[in-house]
Amino acid sequence: MRKKKLIFVGTILFILSMSMSFTDVTKDKRIRRIINPSRQDISSSKHSYHHRSNRHLYASGEVLVKFRPTLSDNEAEALIGVYQSRKIKKILGLNVYQIQIPENITVAEMVETLHRNPDVEFVEPNYIARITATPNDSLFQYQYALHNTGQSIGVPGSPSGTERADIKAPEGWEGTKGTGDTVIAILDTGVDLLHPDLQSKVVSGGRDFVNDDFDATDDHWHGTHVAGIAAAETNNTEGIAGVAWNCKILPVKVLDEDGQGYYSWIAEGIRWATDEGADVINMSFGGSSEASILAQALSYAKSAGVVCVASAGNDDDFVYYPAAYDEYCLAVAATDYDDLRPDWSNPGPEVDVAAPGTRIISCVPTWYWGPGSLPYGYAGGTSQAAPHVAGLAALIKDLKPWLRVDEIMDVIRYTAEDINSGSAPGFDNYIGYGRINMDTALVPIKLTASTRK
Amino acid sequence: MNLKRCIFIAILMLFVFSSISYSQVETPEYSNSKKWSTGLGFEYFKSTISWEDDSLVSPLKSYLMSFHINYEIIDGLNLGAIVGYASSDYESLIFSELPVSLELDKGAIGGFLFGGEVVFTFYRTDNFDVSVMGQYIYYKGGQKQWEIPGLAVDGTATGKPKWSRVILGGTFRFLATEPFYPYLSLAYSPLWGTFSMEESIQTLNRTEEKKISRKGNLLIGLGGIYEFSDSFSLILEADLVPYSGGDNYNGGVDFGAALRIMYSF
Numbered sequence: 001m002r003k004k005k006l007i008f009v010g011t012i013l014f015i016l017s018m019s020m021s022f023t024d025v026t027k028d029k030r031i032r033r034i035i036n037p038s039r040q041d042i043s044s045s046k047h048s049y050h051h052r053s054n055r056h057l058y059a060s061g062e063v064l065v066k067f068r069p070t071l072s073d074n075e076a077e078a079l080i081g082v083y084q085s086r087k088i089k090k091i092l093g094l095n096v097y098q099i100q101i102p103e104n105i106t107v108a109e110m111v112e113t114l115h116r117n118p119d120v121e122f123v124e125p126n127y128i129a130r131i132t133a134t135p136n137d138s139l140f141q142y143q144y145a146l147h148n149t150g151q152s153i154g155v156p157g158s159p160s161g162t163e164r165a166d167i168k169a170p171e172g173w174e175g176t177k178g179t180g181d182t183v184i185a186i187l188d189t190g191v192d193l194l195h196p197d198l199q200s201k202v203v204s205g206g207r208d209f210v211n212d213d214f215d216a217t218d219d220h221w222h223g224t225h226v227a228g229i230a231a232a233e234t235n236n237t238e239g240i241a242g243v244a245w246n247c248k249i250l251p252v253k254v255l256d257e258d259g260q261g262y263y264s265w266i267a268e269g270i271r272w273a274t275d276e277g278a279d280v281i282n283m284s285f286g287g288s289s290e291a292s293i294l295a296q297a298l299s300y301a302k303s304a305g306v307v308c309v310a311s312a313g314n315d316d317d318f319v320y321y322p323a324a325y326d327e328y329c330l331a332v333a334a335t336d337y338d339d340l341r342p343d344w345s346n347p348g349p350e351v352d353v354a355a356p357g358t359r360i361i362s363c364v365p366t367w368y369w370g371p372g373s374l375p376y377g378y379a380g381g382t383s384q385a386a387p388h389v390a391g392l393a394a395l396i397k398d399l400k401p402w403l404r405v406d407e408i409m410d411v412i413r414y415t416a417e418d419i420n421s422g423s424a425p426g427f428d429n430y431i432g433y434g435r436i437n438m439d440t441a442l443v444p445i446k447l448t449a450s451t452r453k
Numbered sequence: 454m455n456l457k458r459c460i461f462i463a464i465l466m467l468f469v470f471s472s473i474s475y476s477q478v479e480t481p482e483y484s485n486s487k488k489w490s491t492g493l494g495f496e497y498f499k500s501t502i503s504w505e506d507d508s509l510v511s512p513l514k515s516y517l518m519s520f521h522i523n524y525e526i527i528d529g530l531n532l533g534a535i536v537g538y539a540s541s542d543y544e545s546l547i548f549s550e551l552p553v554s555l556e557l558d559k560g561a562i563g564g565f566l567f568g569g570e571v572v573f574t575f576y577r578t579d580n581f582d583v584s585v586m587g588q589y590i591y592y593k594g595g596q597k598q599w600e601i602p603g604l605a606v607d608g609t610a611t612g613k614p615k616w617s618r619v620i621l622g623g624t625f626r627f628l629a630t631e632p633f634y635p636y637l638s639l640a641y642s643p644l645w646g647t648f649s650m651e652e653s654i655q656t657l658n659r660t661e662e663k664k665i666s667r668k669g670n671l672l673i674g675l676g677g678i679y680e681f682s683d684s685f686s687l688i689l690e691a692d693l694v695p696y697s698g699g700d701n702y703n704g705g706v707d708f709g710a711a712l713r714i715m716y717s718f
Contacts, residue, residue: 403552410657411552416605433605440603444547444556447610452560453598
């Protein structure tokens with residue numbers, strides 16, 4: 001009597017444990033596999049598919065499966081039925097079945113379950129492809145600096161770039177596009193406040209230290225060009241995309257209509273921008289002389305949490321000031337559309353990073369070309385390289401406002417891509433740590449088993 | 454569906470137990486006068502853990518190997534100590550507060566575990582007994598290092614996990630099927646902990662500690678004790694932990710399995 005009961009209880013337990021499917025012991029019983037998928041593996045797959053964003057990565061309720069050629073169509077469809085699934089269609093030429101799975105099983109579970117069937121060549125979710133965060137600005141295709149597809153650089157007949165010789169902006173924008181709370185002060189010749197690609201990004205009329213008023217309108221073109229690179233209005237179907245997609249611009253005019261300015265104007269401009277709440281200051285200019293007034297202004301900005309970025313210079317000479325103030329400023333050298341350093345980019349131990357600075361398309365003042373022309377143009381120099389870095393600094397600051405200025409500067413340095421590692425591995429005087437990389441700087445880096453020490 | 458299955462299984466088991474106990478006519482001989490017992494345990498569990506204010510979840514898989522020593526201080530009241538080794542595999546943890554954000558894609562980390570348990574059998578008949586039990590396990594993982602790929606300079610990340618698990622609940626054990634005693638338990642079983650990730654890239658040094666907690670707290674255990682002899686017994690248990698879904702993820706059922714070989718003396 002007792003033995004019978006023991007056998008009975010044992011049988012019940014066995015059935016239950018099988019239904020809870022700790023393991024699938026029978027290799028050839030397909031029905032069991034579909035009903036009892038192994039949850040331990042499935043769940044992990046499910047989460048890894050879904051956890052990174054709210055967006056679906058694959059179609060729900062269906063999978064794609066290809067059976068081995070030894071299976072006839074009838075057998076394949078019968079097998080689909082065994083899994084309580086329904087054929088949606090067979091993709092001709094590929095012999096892949098798109099099948100609808102039962103409601104009580106997840107895609108990941110079905111993938112895991114079918115994967116164990118020896119008659120299945122492959123099975124996978126019906127993934128959804130999307131364009132990356134590519135803006136719809138009409139001239140974005142010419143912005144090799146942000147996304148280099150090996151396209152022609154400029155008008156027909158221009159040289160073509162090298163694919164991926166860029167700062168990986170679309171990938172970086174997957175990490176963040178910034179918010180309107182982060183402000184980049186453009187210390188330059190001013191900014192065209194009415195430019196269609198800048199108008200909505202400018203936080204105020206700014207400050208003009210040349211004419212000592214509060215109208216930092218650009219009477220050159222340089223400041224407008226620089227501002228556009230850093231933070232032109234993005235995804236507005238016209239013009240260019242700015243590096244700092246959603247960040248704002250504070251125009252500060254410290255250079256006159258000839259592109260020159262006194263250190264006193266610059267120092268005042270740094271201080272004013274800092275007090276106005278700028279998060280990043282871009283200075284696409286340089287002087288050959290060191291000066292305490294500049295150093296002290298930069299120190300003031302840094303102590304207030306402002307990241308300062310400056311261009312190294314275009315004379316193949318030493319690094320100019322303020323870029324040469326290593327402690328306070330990121331000094332930016334230039335690269336081109338092939339990730340090579342142009343020979344005019346100033347070298348020196350103060351160079352921190354490089355960014356594209358050859359044939360860069362950006363905004364010019366609306367009056368510049370005259371009526372009937374689009375207010376955009378090409379320019380080159382470390383002046384064009386620096387605002388790429390300023391834009392990245394703004395995005396980092398926006399994403400991680402708790403980081404100190406030194407840390408943001410180091411993130412930009414250390415996440416750079418050592419593009420001349422073949423000839424000058426590691427830090428060098430030409431491009432510093434390398435060309436900036438928005439992907440590495442803004443998107444989490446994966447630690448995998450292969451990177452384990 | 455998973456929850457329904459759990460309920461179905463639980464009801465079925467209760468039905469099976471009660472139907473057997475109802476027809477039980479012989480007195481069980483389940484009794485053990487020995488005060489001490491010691492043994493080895495093996496356990497696997499997969500937990501769905503939530504983090505960052507429950508907005509994201511990821512799986513935690515753990516393998517535990519433990520040494521147990523128990524002492525019955527008074528009739529029905531057992532105290533036990535647990536020490537051992539555990540390997541915990543965290544997946545898809547994102548550390549976004551570090552200067553350079555990191556995502557732990559996969560990585561089992563070994564470490565020590567310590568704990569204790571208490572079991573008090575407060576009601577016993579010839580056919581079944583009912584007890585309450587509490588168990589606490591603390592896992593402290595060792596340090597694990599990764600090289601951070603894709604940087605212009607060398608950088609390392611050092612991960613240090615730890616978690617605690619509590620099981621507080623009751624067990625209904627069927628005694629009439631000597632030498633095999635099936636049981637069903639229902640317990641409140643939270644699991645919580647932290648994963649500390651230290652990033653070191655030249656002058657950049659920061660640590661981010663991420664708090665984790667298991668989504669489900671209700672544990673349904675189904676197991677059995679098989680007594681080979683007066684001294685040796687084998688305990689097998691399967692656990693289910695259902696959890697509800699959130700904004701970005703679906704609900705489901707976590708599961709675990711445990712095996713323990715005990716020697717009484």
